[in-house]
Amino acid sequence: MKEFLLIFRIEAKAPEPSLSPEQIQGMMKPWQDWIGGLAAQNKLVGAGNRLEHDGRVIRPNNVITNGPYVDIKESVGGYTIIKAGSLDEATELSKGCPIIRMGGSVEVRTIIPMN
């Protein structure tokens, strides 16, 4: 069993107008159910986190820019860590990710343990 990092990317959009608690709950439910489904298969290592849109990028010579979004449309919106027998199985497990229905993508990467 190996661990895999799932990186969720989606096109950066203007911030949504403020949402009601019901709307937020409605947006969260597909994620909660998908994560719960991975956990029910005992394939979840860590539910991970969502990331705020805002960020900084640090480059050599102390060059700091606001966000990585200059030349790419999609930005990382969150991540999750799962475990699976192979990259193929991890890919299969990622197919139900709600980000795909939202027009985004999942990048599946095998984690190399640090030891």
Place this chain on the structure above:
Amino acid sequence: MQQNELIPHLFRTEYRKIISVLCKSFGIGHIEIAEDIVSDTFLLASETWGLKGLPANPTAWLYTVAKNKARDVFKHNKVFNEKIVSEIKHTTPVAHEIEIDLSHKNINDSQLQMMFAICHPSIPAEAQIGLSLNILCGFGAEEIADAFLSNKDATYKRLARAKEKLRSENVKIELPPASEISSRMDPVLTTLYLLFSEGYYSTSQNTTLRKDLCVEAMRLNLMLTENEQTDTPFANALLSLMCFHSSRFEARTDKHGEIILYEDQDETLWNKELIEKGEYYLNRASTGTILSRYHLEAAIAYWHTHKNNTHEKWENILQLYNKLLQLEYSPIAALNRTYALSKANGKQEAIIEAEKLKLNDNHLYHSLLGNLYTDIDNKKAIHHLQTALKLAKTKPDKTVISGNIDRLN
């Protein structure tokens, strides 16, 4: 109460109190002396009460005799006198003569401290439940063996080994310091949880004994919530969970001892007082920042006290199971989560999710698929139920599954 019932009853309620107090006075290293004193006390009670009739206050009688016997041990047991009494006097300078304090407060304190001694990290987890039943609940090896479907000799040997470990580690009978309370509480709560589950889900046919296990787990848990230092949100959440579950005790079996499934239970038999207690402790558990599995399980049990199948109920249960599985995976939680998913999101989605679980050698897995395929593909439903019947081990499980197959045929 008749005398022939009174002594076993007192044995159950008083044995553990006197043992804890005596062990606290002598140190856990001399647990066998404490056990001898209490056994002798009860032996004398059954002889004397049979001849002379019951004393006015049987409990006070037991305490007085136990105290006298303890004093005799101090006086006449040379080894004991030289070794222990000098040790005790050394550590408690005011005590010139050892006084056994059987006041209500000291009994409670000693039992609570004994709970932490038994659940000390140096004692193997599997020994902690047996020791708890024996020392904290007054269960004999035979009853413990009966509850765990094991044999008496093996249980007796396991208990003896566990006590030897308590002695050799010389575990102190005291509450852990405030800085360690929360970590030391974990194994205590786990033990109580297992004790309760053993009573609630055990396959032992002895219903009275099973109910006793649940009551004992609740009694010990209540002691934790009554002490300021151990009255933590986790302890309250666990007690809440136990209250909700035990509220259905009378409704979950029929008069022949057959299981009645939740959906078919007569909710008028649910104990409202226990449901209210469950809500009370769940409220008390709702402080702090950490959501434990006990909180989540208590909240799931809370929603089960609402009989009506509202969308709100099943959506809440589904999300609680989603969180519970993230804290700790278990096949049973995965199956229950999928059942909740069928109620909240529909059977079609639940079938797809269920088939991903691949718990093929678990009869509950096939029972769940049988339930999900019912009215969608009855042929598949029957096939799964028949597999479940083959895999089920106990008679009550087989009866339930056969009933479901009959309904489909």
